[in-house]
Amino acid sequence: MVVGQETRTIDLTIDGQQVKAKEGATVLEVAREGGIYIPTLCYHPSLTPYGSCRMCIVEIENIRGFPTACTTPVTESMVVNTNTPQLQELRRNILELALSEHPYACLICDRRERCQPFHITLRKTAVTSGCTMCPKNRRCELQEVVDYVGLTEVRLSPIYRDLPILRDSPFFDRDYNLCILCGRCVRVCQEVRGAGAIAFTYRGSQALVGTAFDRSLQDSGCQFCGACVDACPTGALMERSGKWQGLPESTVTTTCGYCGVGCQLNLEIKGGKIVRVAPVLDNSVNQGQACVKGRFGIAEFVHHPQRLTTPLIQRNGELVEASWDEALTLVTKRLANYKGNQFAFISSAKCTNEENYLAQKFTRMVMATNNIDHCARLCHAPTVAGLAQAFGSGAMTNSINEIKDAACILVIGSNTSSGHPVIALEIIKAVRNGGKLIVANPREIELCRYADIWLRHFPGSDVALLMGMMRVIIDEELADLAFVEEQCQDFDAFRESLINFDLDLAEKVTGVTSDKIVEAARLYATHKPASIIYAMGITQHSHGTDNVSATANLAMLAGNIGKPSTGVNPLRGQNNVQGACDLGALPNVYTAYQRVDNPDIQKKFETAWVCSLDASPGLTLPEMIEAAYSGQIKAVYLMGENPLLSEADAGHAQEALSKLDFLVVQDIFLTETAQLADVVLPAASFAEKDGTFTNTERRIQRVRKAIEPIGNAKPDWWIICQIAKRLEAEGFDFEHPSQIMAEIASLTPSYGGISYQRLEECGLQWPCPTKDHPGTPILHVGKFVRGLGKFTPLEYRPPAELPDEEYPLVLTTGRSLYHFHTGTMTRRVMGLNAIEPEGVVEINPVDASHLKIADGDKVKVISRRGEVIAKVRVTEESPPKVVFMTFHFAESAANILTNPALDPVSKIPEFKVCAVRVEKV
């Protein structure tokens, strides 16, 4: 959807073949597109051309010498020859030079095919001295190139440097004896990932890819994303998992089950197991990139020995194994007694769209209640409420691949590099393209390195900051009043509410100097298109909906909506939190936010499901916990959630769930919450089932079954259908999730055009109302979904709990790159635990010296609700008076401390601000 001038088409001839090309393309790109192979070693589609390996030299009429195809742009009527005897001879000579430093015996051996039966034995050797002993055998690019140029002899004497194999990464080995110095790993690390952990060191015959001062990867800023491994053409960089297993038997493309970016991954399968995972290059949101969790953190949790493989039933205070029939019969029998509002379903943003659809159908139709909710309540409920109110749709307005073209990006309340690493890469791309970056975050996050302005505001002062910026925009007449006039409403009321936000107040409340606020406001208002990106730093407050409204106001004020690379873009946390919301796993709406209290909608669903439905909205997740505590709710069906770690004031949640008459937990592991259950049902992981996830940019993508469910585990959709059928409900006879999607499409306007067939290629972005609708990358084009964009007047409300004498510090929570959510999956991955074994409390050096604590000391963090013990990391990344913890670790569970004060509109608890004190233990 990039809007630009029409690019000119160029006609040229390659190897006698007439081809058409876009202006600006290189000879190599055009040839590859036309199916003509030109050998390359240093070229990689994700990287800027380098032209160093000289393999892609070609002959071009009227051009002297042998230009490299990867660096030569096509011109009109160009005549290119890629495969002449002279070229091949030159390529062989150059390749000989490269191979003199790479074990080449097998590469040119005329009996190498006959060697194959023995290669397994040969691989027991620790030294790779030839292809048959190389883990990259048969997918090595050197082999491909050697075959193509027909090299049969290397006349130079071999040089083997006998470098030690470096095993300092928990996930991959570095054997630089096999390195051909193509520089792809170095370039991908710097150009694409922005990490710069490795570089070329030394020179000439001593040249080597290495880290700064030859330190370990972790010490030199490596994020273990694996991009270097994917970029490596040889066996020099190889992941350890599946290293010696050879080629996979099959490869299945699916959607990553970690965060909301929705990276497309290839799962490589051998012997019924995932042996390797690699990101998909073409036709994917991630364009060949992934993060450490998706790249290296999947196979191990899927095949973890602690996976639940059989149903468990609580007998005499102990969970004992049971058959499916036993467990399902028990669940059915017990649930039959709790129909109506004493039942609640806690659904899961980790499960597929189809499963969430069934969960709400089951709750509403079979259990006759609207008490269904899921963890979106704890992350983006204010987004759904705030953006729906302002724009008419509570989702990311624009797409991920537009971010790189933004002239200005405001990242507020999002540590994108940790929470959504692959989206951070797009932001870095935008900066490299000359875009301005404003980061608003109390903590010094990774992106601050790229920022033009870093606004270090106090936690919970977002409304004051954004309103302060808007005041500047209006005062300096930078607002897009034509847009406001034409497409928005309630502007005057909003403008009046700005009167309270003069710069002095903004500076006082936020702690950001007024000149910085002015600068940021000018930058955002004058560099268009400008995009706002936010995450839970905006939403997880007792005024989360106000924060969201503030971002919406800002975007409308500058006219940054409904155009490419603009918008308000909430980054959704879980892989399918967007889908779980879309499919109605919420107490007040059916699919696609069709309200339960709308009689027409109620009628529509009653007709479709052949039942009568309740028109009163159900309880939200925190309300359910409260109702369980008070005894109002007696039975809970919990699917793929771990509220004991994810709820604010987790201790209270545990008490509440213990009070239930009946608790069913369906999960892939025996989580902290599952240990309280009466019945535990083993679910299949995302790799073991078919379905769809909807990512943060509203793209519905396929999840494909790669392996059979582990043990006796079953897909969640199958389990829900079984229970529903046993409760004698009609309409749960599904053989395959595609049939469920067909039903979803028939009842859900924005998913109306979705079918599995159409999702094959790269998914579709909703709204996609009809079978021939191409999907919608940008919302609100020309007109807001709700008609007119609605400005919301705002006032500043401080966080519900502020520091005082007894609890003098602010605790804010967040995520780490290496762990996910409550750690159910990532804490079972050895490598991730090796990198980050435990949760730490980050504290500013000023506070640390005041409290007389040093880096690595153990401290007790105490709030009004509880206390946890963790190690301290003294760092300036945390501002003075603020301590930071992640919530991934059960043994130092930050949510024991957090404040369950709710946002009045969306009922999200205030995870991001609570008052604590820190004591040395």
Place this chain on the structure above:
Amino acid sequence: MEELKQQLAEILTPDRKDRSQLIPILQQIQGKLGYLSPEAMLAVAEFVEIPGSTVYGIATFYNQFRFTPLGKHPVKVCMGTACHLAGGKLVLEAMARELDIEVSGITPDHDFSLDRVACIGCCALAPVVVIDDSVYPRMTPPKVEEVLVSVKPASQEQSEKQ
């Protein structure tokens, strides 16, 4: 660390915050400290906003930069053509053996550092060794010990030990 910061402050002036300044900055730091320490290189990396690995990569590319400090008495063994032909390599090996360090290394007491250099323009005296500012002509392996003692008498070593 604080001391290093102060030393670097004069070199890392705001007007030089550009990667084109990298090599001159590194040269000046070496001029001041005698070598490039990891800490200094990291400080430069942060200053010009490029990864530490890149600074290290560029510094190791050039022979002019050294990564170990110079000793109190820097020993340079000439390996220019004339000295090489006259047995410079044997002298270098003897020197390494005698000091018990590797080439480009430094003794634990930081008295001596050992480097090989290209021609120093005294070909007629080959093979030569330069210690501090004195040139030692027509070196042979047996003369190595004698020369080192003349630079730092054994008695001095003794007294230092006591």
